[in-house]
Amino acid sequence: MAVWYRMIVEPLAGWSWQRIVASLFCVWLAYLVIVGIHRLYFHPLAKFPGPRLASVTQWYEIFYDIFHKGQFTFEIQRMHQKYGPIVRINPEELHIDDPDYYDMIYATGKPYDKMQYFLDRLNMPLSSFATAGSDLHKTRRAAIAPFFSKQRVSAYNYLIQDIVDHLSHRLSAEYTGTGKVLNLAQMWGAMTSDIITDVVFARPMGYINCPDFDSQFTTAVCDMLFTSHIRAHFPIFLTAMNTLPSWLVKILAPAVKPVIEYEEMLELQIKDILDGRNEEAKLSSHKTVFHDILSSNLPPCELTAGRLQNEAMSVVAAGVETTRWALTVGCYHILANIGIEQRLRSELEHAIPDPNRMISVPELEKLPYLTAFIQERKLIQSGLRMAYGLCQRLPRINPRSPWQYADYTIPPGTPVSMDAYHMHNNESVFPECQTFKPERWLNNPVGPNGTTPLGHYMVAFSKGTRMCIGMNMAYSELYIGLATMFRRHRFNLYETDRSDVEFAIDMITPQPKLDSKGARVLVG
Numbered sequence: 001m002a003v004w005y006r007m008i009v010e011p012l013a014g015w016s017w018q019r020i021v022a023s024l025f026c027v028w029l030a031y032l033v034i035v036g037i038h039r040l041y042f043h044p045l046a047k048f049p050g051p052r053l054a055s056v057t058q059w060y061e062i063f064y065d066i067f068h069k070g071q072f073t074f075e076i077q078r079m080h081q082k083y084g085p086i087v088r089i090n091p092e093e094l095h096i097d098d099p100d101y102y103d104m105i106y107a108t109g110k111p112y113d114k115m116q117y118f119l120d121r122l123n124m125p126l127s128s129f130a131t132a133g134s135d136l137h138k139t140r141r142a143a144i145a146p147f148f149s150k151q152r153v154s155a156y157n158y159l160i161q162d163i164v165d166h167l168s169h170r171l172s173a174e175y176t177g178t179g180k181v182l183n184l185a186q187m188w189g190a191m192t193s194d195i196i197t198d199v200v201f202a203r204p205m206g207y208i209n210c211p212d213f214d215s216q217f218t219t220a221v222c223d224m225l226f227t228s229h230i231r232a233h234f235p236i237f238l239t240a241m242n243t244l245p246s247w248l249v250k251i252l253a254p255a256v257k258p259v260i261e262y263e264e265m266l267e268l269q270i271k272d273i274l275d276g277r278n279e280e281a282k283l284s285s286h287k288t289v290f291h292d293i294l295s296s297n298l299p300p301c302e303l304t305a306g307r308l309q310n311e312a313m314s315v316v317a318a319g320v321e322t323t324r325w326a327l328t329v330g331c332y333h334i335l336a337n338i339g340i341e342q343r344l345r346s347e348l349e350h351a352i353p354d355p356n357r358m359i360s361v362p363e364l365e366k367l368p369y370l371t372a373f374i375q376e377r378k379l380i381q382s383g384l385r386m387a388y389g390l391c392q393r394l395p396r397i398n399p400r401s402p403w404q405y406a407d408y409t410i411p412p413g414t415p416v417s418m419d420a421y422h423m424h425n426n427e428s429v430f431p432e433c434q435t436f437k438p439e440r441w442l443n444n445p446v447g448p449n450g451t452t453p454l455g456h457y458m459v460a461f462s463k464g465t466r467m468c469i470g471m472n473m474a475y476s477e478l479y480i481g482l483a484t485m486f487r488r489h490r491f492n493l494y495e496t497d498r499s500d501v502e503f504a505i506d507m508i509t510p511q512p513k514l515d516s517k518g519a520r521v522l523v524g
C-alpha cells in the first residue's frame with residue numbers, strides 16, 4: 001500500500017466527517033496565517049509602503065474591482081496620497097506615481113514582460129497584446145507592425161473619410177432638424193467598428209447603418225470589458241467557459257452571447273481568409289492585416305486560425321472602445337464649452353471653405369487649435385476622469401535586473417505599474433488638471449523642469465516596446481471624425497452633463513456612472 005495512504009488516510013479512519021472538515025479548515029487557516037506573515041515580514045516587497053491588508057491578500061484588489069465595481073484605480077490614487085509615490089498595491093505588485101519615472105518602466109528596446117494574470121482579462125491569450133514574454137511579443141508585434149505604420153495608415157485615410165462621410169449623410173437625412181436624439185457613443189462606436197472591420201478584414205460590416213447606430217458588435221466589445229475583472233481574478237470561470245460548447249454558454253450566460261457570436265464571426269472570417277475565400281479581401285483595394293501576418297517570418301505554429309482569431313480580437317477590442325470613447329468625450333467638451341466650439345469652428349471654416357471637400361489628415365494636423373484640442377482631449381482621457389484610452393494600470397516586469405526608485409531597489413521579476421490616469425492628473429505637470437484647456441498645448445509648452453516638452457508627459461498611448469500599435473490609425477479617426485462632424489453639422493447637448501462622460505468605473509477602459517443614458521445631442 002502506498003506510503004501516503006498509510007501515513008494520511010489510515011490514521012483518519014476513525015474520524016467523523018465533522019472532525020475531518022474542522023481539521024482541514026484549521027490547516028487552511030494556519031496556511032493563510034503563515035502566508036500572511038511571510039508577505040508582511042519576509043517577502044521581497046515587505047519593506048515597500050502600502051496598506052497592510054493589500055500586502056497580505058489579493059482580496060483587497062478583488063473587493064475594489066468586483067464588489068465595488070471597477071474602483072481599484074481610484075483606491076490606488078488614495079494609497080499614493082497616504083503612502084507616497086511608490087506603493088505596494090497587492091502582495092506581488094508595486095505602483096509608482098512619478099511622471100519622471102515613466103520612461104524607465106515603459107522604455108523602448110528593453111525586454112520587459114507583462115504580468116501573466118492580467119492577460120486573461122480579454123480571453124485572447126495568443127494575441128500580441130496578451131503575450132507576457134518580451135521575446136515572443138517582439139516576434140508577434142513585428143508581424144503586425146507594418147500594417148499600422150504611419151505610411152500605411154495614411155493610405156487608408158480615404159476609407160476612414162468614406163465611412164465618416166456616410167455617417168455625416170445619415171445625420172443630414174435622419175437627424176438634422178428632426179428632433180431625433182443622437183447618442184454620440186453609439187454613433188462613434190458604429191464608426192470605429194466599421195473602420196476596424198473594413199481595414200482589418202476588408203469586410204465592412206455596415207454598423208453605421210444600424211437603427212440609431214445601435215450596433216450589437218460594439219455592445220459585445222463593451223460587454224467583454226465588463227467581465228474583465230472576473231476573468232482576471234478568477235480565471236477558472238474562463239477555463240470553464242472555454243471548455244463548454246458555445247451554444248451552452250450562450251444559454252447559461254446570455255449576457256456574454258454577443259461576445260461569443262462576435263468571436264464566432266471572427267473565426268469564420270479568418271477561416272475564409274486562410275482558405276482564400278475572403279472575397280471582399282480579394283476585391284479590396286488595400287491589404288488587410290492578415291496579408292502582413294501571413295507574409296511575415298512567423299513560423300507555421302503562429303499562423304493557426306486560433307492565433308489569428310486572437311490577434312484580430314485584440315485589434316478590434318483595442319481599437320473600437322478606446323477611440324469611440326475618446327471621440328465621445330471630445331465632442332462633449334467641445335459642446336459644453338461655447339468658446340472652444342466657436343474657436344474650433346472658425347478654424348475649420350477658414351481651413352475648409354467647402355465642407356464637402358474635406359482636407360487631408362496632414363493638412364488637418366497643421367491646424368493649431370484642432371491639434372491642441374486633440375491633445376487636450378487625450379489629456380482629458382487620462383487626467384480629468386472624463387475619458388481615457390486605457391485607464392487601468394499597465395504592469396511591466398524586468399525579469400533580469402532590479403529597477404532603482406529613489407532609495408528603493410525593486411527586485412527583478414516584480415510587476416511594477418504606472419498609468420495615464422495618475423500621469424495626467426499630476427498638478428505639477430498639468431496645472432488645473434481638472435479644467436479642460438486646449439490652450440495649454442499652444443506655443444510649444446514645456447513641463448515643470450522648464451525644458452522637457454509637455455507632450456513628453458502624454459501617455460494615453462503608453463510608451464516603449466508595448467505602446468499602442470494603432471496610434472496612427474486612432475489619430476486619423478480623431479482628426480477626420482471631429483473635423484468632418486464639426487465642419488458640417490451643429491449639435492446641441494440633450495439632457496447630458498459632465499457625469500455622462502466622466503471616468504467613474506475602471507473596466508480596463510473608462511466607463512461613466514452605471515445609470516448614465518449616454519452623451520446625447522440634437523443635430524441642428
Ligand code: HEM
Pocket residue numbers: 128129130141196314315318319320322323326388389390394459460461462465466467468469470471473474
Ligand atoms: C484613442 C485611441 C487609443 C488609445 C488611447 C489606445 C491606447 C493603448 C495603450 C495604452 C496600449 C498599451 C496597452 C498595454 O500596455 O497593455 C495599447 C495597445 C494596443 N493598441 Fe491601442 N489605443 C487606441 C487606439 C487603438 C486602435 C485604433 C488600434 C487598432 C486599430 C489599437 C490597437 C492596439 C494594439 C494591437 C495594442 C497592443 C500592442 C502590443 O501589445 O504590442 N489601439 N493601446
